Amino acid sequence: MLTLEQALQHGAAVGVKYYVKNSYDKIVGGTCTEEQALSMKKRFEEEDKHNPWTKGSTRFYITKMG
Numbered sequence: 001m002l003t004l005e006q007a008l009q010h011g012a013a014v015g016v017k018y019y020v021k022n023s024y025d026k027i028v029g030g031t032c033t034e035e036q037a038l039s040m041k042k043r044f045e046e047e048d049k050h051n052p053w054t055k056g057s058t059r060f061y062i063t064k065m066g
Helices: 004-014 034-049
Strands: 018-022 027-031 060-064
Antiparallel strands (some): 018 060
16 A cells, blocks of 8 residues: 555656545545546545445545646
8 A cells, every 4th residue: 555645656657637535635546637537536426325334425526736
């Protein structure tokens, strides 16, 4: 598992510009385009609805780096 700093360094090296984070301020995904980030966010929100522990209560948001 990567630390936050390592994850951000790796993301920068491969061209990640948009990160999807959850309401716990944890990175759950990253991508190069805003369109992909929006799609990823929507997918995480749908998956969270079926999580028996969170029952859809986790919030996801997109942050732009750089």
